[in-house]
Amino acid sequence: MPKILLKNVTKKFKKVVALNNLSIEINDGEFFIILGPSGAGKTTFLNVIAGLEKPENGEIYFDGDLINNITTAKRDIALTAENYALYPHFTVFNNIATPLRSSANKNRYNTKQIREKVDRITKMLNINDLLGRMPSELSGGQKQRVALGRALVKEPKVLLLDEPLAHVDAKIRNQLRTEFHFLKEKFQTTTIYTSHDYKEAISLGDRIMFLNKGEIQQIGIPEIIYNFPKNTTVALNVGWPEINLFDCSVNFKNSQLYCPKGDFIYNISGNVLKYLKIYGKSEYIVGARPQHISFSDKPSDIYNLKAICGTSEVYDNQTVFYVKIKNLDLTILVNDPDLSLMLEQELWLGFDDQSLIFFDKETNENVKLKK
Amino acid sequence: MATVSLKNVYKYYWSKKRKVEAVKNLNINVRDKEIMALLGPSGCGKTSTLRMIAGIEEISKGELYIGDELSNNLTPAQRNVALAFEDYALYFHLTVRENISLCLKAKKINSNVIEKKIKNVSDILGIGDVLDLKTTTLSGGQQQRVSLARALVRNPSIFLLDEPISHIEIQKRYRILAEIKEVNRKFGSTMLYVTHNQTEAVAVGARIGIMNFAELQQVGTRDEIFNNPVNLFVAGFVGQPPINIIKCKIISEKDTIILKVENSSLKFIPEAKIAKILYKLNLKEVILGLRPQNIFIKKISEKQKSIKGIIEVVEFLGEDMHLVSRNGDQKFSVYCNVDMGLKKDKELELFYDQNKLHLFHPETEKLISV
Numbered sequence: 216m217p218k219i220l221l222k223n224v225t226k227k228f229k230k231v232v233a234l235n236n237l238s239i240e241i242n243d244g245e246f247f248i249i250l251g252p253s254g255a256g257k258t259t260f261l262n263v264i265a266g267l268e269k270p271e272n273g274e275i276y277f278d279g280d281l282i283n284n285i286t287t288a289k290r291d292i293a294l295t296a297e298n299y300a301l302y303p304h305f306t307v308f309n310n311i312a313t314p315l316r317s318s319a320n321k322n323r324y325n326t327k328q329i330r331e332k333v334d335r336i337t338k339m340l341n342i343n344d345l346l347g348r349m350p351s352e353l354s355g356g357q358k359q360r361v362a363l364g365r366a367l368v369k370e371p372k373v374l375l376l377d378e379p380l381a382h383v384d385a386k387i388r389n390q391l392r393t394e395f396h397f398l399k400e401k402f403q404t405t406t407i408y409t410s411h412d413y414k415e416a417i418s419l420g421d422r423i424m425f426l427n428k429g430e431i432q433q434i435g436i437p438e439i440i441y442n443f444p445k446n447t448t449v450a451l452n453v454g455w456p457e458i459n460l461f462d463c464s465v466n467f468k469n470s471q472l473y474c475p476k477g478d479f480i481y482n483i484s485g486n487v488l489k490y491l492k493i494y495g496k497s498e499y500i501v502g503a504r505p506q507h508i509s510f511s512d513k514p515s516d517i518y519n520l521k522a523i524c525g526t527s528e529v530y531d532n533q534t535v536f537y538v539k540i541k542n543l544d545l546t547i548l549v550n551d552p553d554l555s556l557m558l559e560q561e562l563w564l565g566f567d568d569q570s571l572i573f574f575d576k577e578t579n580e581n582v583k584l585k586k
Numbered sequence: 587m588a589t590v591s592l593k594n595v596y597k598y599y600w601s602k603k604r605k606v607e608a609v610k611n612l613n614i615n616v617r618d619k620e621i622m623a624l625l626g627p628s629g630c631g632k633t634s635t636l637r638m639i640a641g642i643e644e645i646s647k648g649e650l651y652i653g654d655e656l657s658n659n660l661t662p663a664q665r666n667v668a669l670a671f672e673d674y675a676l677y678f679h680l681t682v683r684e685n686i687s688l689c690l691k692a693k694k695i696n697s698n699v700i701e702k703k704i705k706n707v708s709d710i711l712g713i714g715d716v717l718d719l720k721t722t723t724l725s726g727g728q729q730q731r732v733s734l735a736r737a738l739v740r741n742p743s744i745f746l747l748d749e750p751i752s753h754i755e756i757q758k759r760y761r762i763l764a765e766i767k768e769v770n771r772k773f774g775s776t777m778l779y780v781t782h783n784q785t786e787a788v789a790v791g792a793r794i795g796i797m798n799f800a801e802l803q804q805v806g807t808r809d810e811i812f813n814n815p816v817n818l819f820v821a822g823f824v825g826q827p828p829i830n831i832i833k834c835k836i837i838s839e840k841d842t843i844i845l846k847v848e849n850s851s852l853k854f855i856p857e858a859k860i861a862k863i864l865y866k867l868n869l870k871e872v873i874l875g876l877r878p879q880n881i882f883i884k885k886i887s888e889k890q891k892s893i894k895g896i897i898e899v900v901e902f903l904g905e906d907m908h909l910v911s912r913n914g915d916q917k918f919s920v921y922c923n924v925d926m927g928l929k930k931d932k933e934l935e936l937f938y939d940q941n942k943l944h945l946f947h948p949e950t951e952k953l954i955s956v
Contacts, residue, residue, distance in 0.1 A: 385783055389827060393910060393919075396899040412756070418901040418908075441904045454904050456760055506905050526764050526771070528789040529808055531826045532879040532921070533905075535760060535789075548905060550923065552808065558771070 217276075218243040218405045219264065219373065224273030226259055226429075233259040234270070235429040241407065246399050248420035249409045250440075252452065256429040257409035258297075261375045264407065265294045277372065288317075293366035294375040298382065299358045301350040301365075308333060308346040311364045336368045339401055355383040356391055367402060374406040380415060388415075395419055413453040417441055425449050443572075447579040450502050450572065456535055456546045459503045462576065465491055472501070477543030479520050483568045491573060494582045502572035505535065505548035510562045518563035524556050538562060587653050588743035588776040590616040590639055595648030597634045608634040610800040612648070621770050621777040622805075623791030625784055625823070630797040632780045636746050639778065641665050652744065665744075670737040672749035676721045676729060682708075683717040686736050707735045710765050712758075726753040734762070738769055745770075745777040751786070763790050784824045796820050812877070813942075818951035821875045821944055827908055829944075830881075830918040832874045836864055845874055845945075850914030855891050857940045859956050864945070873951070875944035878908070878921040882937045883928075890937040895920075897932045911936070 217240035226234040233256045241247045249257045262268040264275065266287035275282055282290060293314070301310050315329050324332070337343040340360045350358060359379055366374055380388045392415055399406070399419070410416050416423050417437035425432040425440065425448075433445035444450035450458045463472045470488050472481045491499070511518040520540055527536030534554045538545050545564075556562075573582040597609035609631040616622045624632045637643040639650060641662035650657050652665055676685050683704060690700045708714045711731045721729055730753045737745060747766070751759050767790065770777055781787050787794050788808050795805045796819075804816045815821035821829050834845035834854065843861040845854040854874060856864065864872065882890070895911030895918065902924070909920040911934060920936060922928075945954045 385785070386826070386828070393827075393899060393901065393908070396901070396910075414903050418903055437902050441902075455756070504905075526767050528760065528763060528767070530760070530785055530789050537764065550906070552812075 217241060218245070218278065219407075220274075220276040220279075221264075222274045222276075224263060224270045224275065226256075226263055226268060226270045232429050234263065237273070237431060239424065239431070239434065241405065244403050244405055246406045246408065246419060246421045248416045248423045249407065249426055250411070250413060250416040250420075250423050250453075251409075251426035252411060254428070255426040257411075257426055258377055259429075260426065261294065261377055261407060261409060264373070265292055265375055266290050267294075291372040292375055293369065293371040293373075295362045295366045295377060295379060297378045299350075299362040301358060301361060303350050305350075306346065307337075307342065307348050307350070307353070307361050307364075310350065310361055311336065311368050314365060314369045332368055333364075336364045340364050340367075340398070354387075356387045359383060359391065363398070367404070370404075372405065374402075374404045376406060376408040378409055378411070380410070380412070388412075392418060413455070417453070425452070427452075443581060443584055444502075445581055445584055447500060447502070447574050450574070450581075454504060456505045456548060458572075459505065459508070459545050460500050460574075461503075461543055463499050463501045465497045465499065467492060467497070474501075474540075474543065477520075477540035479540055481520070481566060481568075483571075487568050487571070490583065494573075494575075496575065498576040499582070500574040500576055500579065502574060503545070503566055504570065504572075505546045506550075507567050507570040508545060508547045508564055509567065510538075510547065510564045512560075512562060514563045517565040520564040520566075522562045522564050524558060524560040524562050526558065527554070527556050538564065540564070587618045589618050589651070589653060590744060590776065590778065591651045592635070592639075593649040593651070595635075595638065595650065596646045597631065597638060597643065598646045607800050609638070612802055614795055614802060614805065616776055616778055619770070619774045619776055620792050621767065621779060621790055623787035623794045624778060624780045624797065625787040625791075625794055626782065626797035627823070628782055631800040632782075632797050633748055635797075636748055636778060636780050639665075639744075640667055640669050640746050666742050667744040667746055668737040668740045668742040669746045670734045670748065670750045672730075672752055676732055676736075678720070678722050681718050681720055682713060682724070682732050685721060685732055686717075686739055689736070689740050703739050704735075707739045710738075710768075711735050711762065727758070730754055731762075734766075741773055741775070743775060745775050747777065747779045749781055750779070752781070752783070759786070760789070766790060785826060788824065794824075796823060798823075814953065814955070815875070815944060816953050818873060818875070818946045821946070821953075825877055825879075827878045827919045827921060829875045829877050832876070832916060832918065833948075834872050834874050836869055836872055838865070845872060847914070847916050850916040852893055852913045852916055854893070854938075854943060855940060856943055856945065860943075860945060860954065863954060863956065867947075867954070869948065871948045872954070873946040873948055875946065876918070876938060876942065878919040880938055880942040881918070881920045883920065883922050883925070883934060885937045887939070890939055892935050892937050895934050895936055897928060897930055897934060900928050900930060 219241040221237055221239045224234055224237045249260055251257055263270050311333050312329050315324050342360045380391055420437055422436055423440050424434045427448055432449050441453055461474055461476055463474045465472055470483055472483055522538040522540045525537035527534055529552045532552050534549045534551055536547055536556055592612050592614050595612040599606045599608055626632045638645050645658050657665055686704055687700050713731050734750050751762050779790050793805055793807055794811055796803045798819050804820050811824050832847055834847055837844045837846050843864055895913045897909055898912045899910040901908040907922050907924055910917055911920055947954055
């Protein structure tokens with residue numbers, strides 16, 4: 216039985232559809248990530264599960280029980296807000312202990328029990344030396360952990376985390392992201408986590424739901440989302456630098472791709488041709504990840520597309536550079552910080568056709584994922 | 587020649603009758619046509635430095651030269667520098683077009699020329715469709731683009747950019763960085779780019795100046811900063827994922843020196859010339875820095891030494907992978923290409939180059955080098 220089941224859930228704010236007919240199952244113990252740009256409906260989704268928003272349509276089940284009419288307090292969930300929402304006048308200890316003292320809590324705990332529970336959770340989160348501090352004396356990362364502690368202390372059935380890493384510095388964000396892997400394993404609570412950062416999503420999620428404008432674009436494990444994006448929207452939002460997209464038509468007779476913008480012809484292998492033939496169309500949007508374009512300074516059978524090199528940047532240990540084939544701009548990513556490229560230099564490119572992603576030109580859908 | 591040089595510059599502020607040093611004895615030279623990034627955590631003095639160069643903060647002590655001219659007492663207008671701020675500083679009652687063109691109109695430039703310039707810069711920054719909107723209706727990212735456009739369109743000899751892209755979506759940032767570099771290349775303008783984001787600093791700067799606690803720590807190219815960080819702070823501040831910092835005991839074994847990690851079987855062997863220095867310094871402990879990018883899961887040269895680790899976390903990041911491995915009590919990060927064969931609990935033999943071990947003095951935290 217799924218832990219959480221949503222059937223045809225629709226939520227509107229006046230005329231704006233925030234969630235459009237969502238159906239989804241989330242399993243017990245799963246770390247489920249909702250990924251999408253701002254305005255996608257991520258927070259609304261959490262609020263509907265928490266009972267803070269009432270959907271116009273559809274049913275929500277926890278462990279098989281319909282809970283549409285159950286209040287938030289009785290749903291046995293914990294929700295953390297994007298800005299942590301700690302009580303500024305309470306110490307860390309009291310912030311975390313608050314849910315245990317709540318009158319909505321069935322089990323009333325005595326002081327000793329509260330201390331034990333807070334101790335246990337703060338040790339797991341590595342904040343037990345901060346118990347006497349006020350929120351104003353904490354760093355962003357520490358506040359985040361306190362907010363998590365407050366959410367986890369009453370051992371909820373379901374943990375809802377709204378952009379937990381959005382407000383910390385880039386550097387700390389990466390550290391906390393790694394730390395979440397340990398926390399996830401320690402607590403094993405069913406978790407729904409929203410994010411607009413694809414690295415966070417594919418790194419942490421057991422499964423990911425990509426949401427855009429209130430509609431589910433794709434649900435899948437990280438490798439599927441990255442390697443087989445359902446449509447061009449998912450492809451553009453998952454991956455850095457952005458995937459290269461360009462129009463192509465296929466000539467099945469000559470096993471060739473023709474790209475009008477770059478005015479080039481490219482040979483493609485039999486297996487690729489075969490699935491395009493089965494799909495049955497000849498016009499596509501082709502997606503090439505920046506790390507899947509290889510190059511050489513001399514032409515050869517593999518590197519047969521002449522390109523002109525533009526500017527380049529080194530990001531940590533990687534180089535990102537831009538090239539032009541006629542009117543087609545492409546971005547290339549290489550795991551080498553010491554690449555010496557000259558502006559206006561000639562380069563010869565090759566695509567690995569097995570890693571090219573083909574999208575239907577009319578629907579923008581991934582050809583390989585068509586039902 | 588559009589150079590900027592600061593000589594023994596100080597900036598004091600007075601807070602509750604106490605003197606606070608925001609910038610201490612700063613000596614820095616921005617070369618002609620160079621993009622220099624000024625990097626540091628918040629409160630390190632980088633923005634104060636930029637504001638002193640712009641002329642909107644007074645210099646408490648020291649000298650500022652723009653070109654060969656001592657400029658301490660010049661007004662901001664006389665300095666011919668353009669500024670783009672983190673918080674935009676746009677005129678809210680004007681449209682985007684009016685905001686961008688204001689300084690050109692003030693200089694009485696022909697309106698056809700102005701139109702051309704606006705078109706050019708708005709195409710680059712992707713704000714062509716909002717030119718006639720009031721700036722209040724724009725998103726934060728768009729406002730920041732307008733602020734940047736207003737600086738770029740003036741085409742001055744010196745650009746000062748203060749966190750100019752911090753509010754723009756991550757996906758679009760690298761495009762704009764490329765444009766900033768393109769402007770620098772095309773117009774040959776000198777740029778000082780202030781940021782707390784090390785990835786951005788490394789991507790945009792020909793050289794990077796790193797500040798901490800009001801003092802300049804190091805100036806250098808990416809290569810110099812990554813491979814020769816002068817102290818532990820610089821080593822830790824630059825690089826993503828962060829450099830592995832490992833405390834080691836120095837053990838003499840036969841003729842060589844070995845760096846041993848407590849409660850772990852990890853052992854590192856420094857280069858012979860560094861070993862000699864360690865021996866001379868007569869230290870018991872040393873802090874070792876090893877970048878996750880400099881640990882390999884496959885041996886790529888015969889000279890590489892090996893260490894062992896068990897995988898604790900595998901982070902699939904799309905383009906690449908981040909592993910957290912453990913040996914005894916010591917955890918360390920490894921960065922590698924996507925490899926589906928890596929799973930939690932797998933034992934790995936990992937490889938490193940001896941010349942990539944950075945050693946720091948346990949007390950001064952300064953780099954120990956030949």
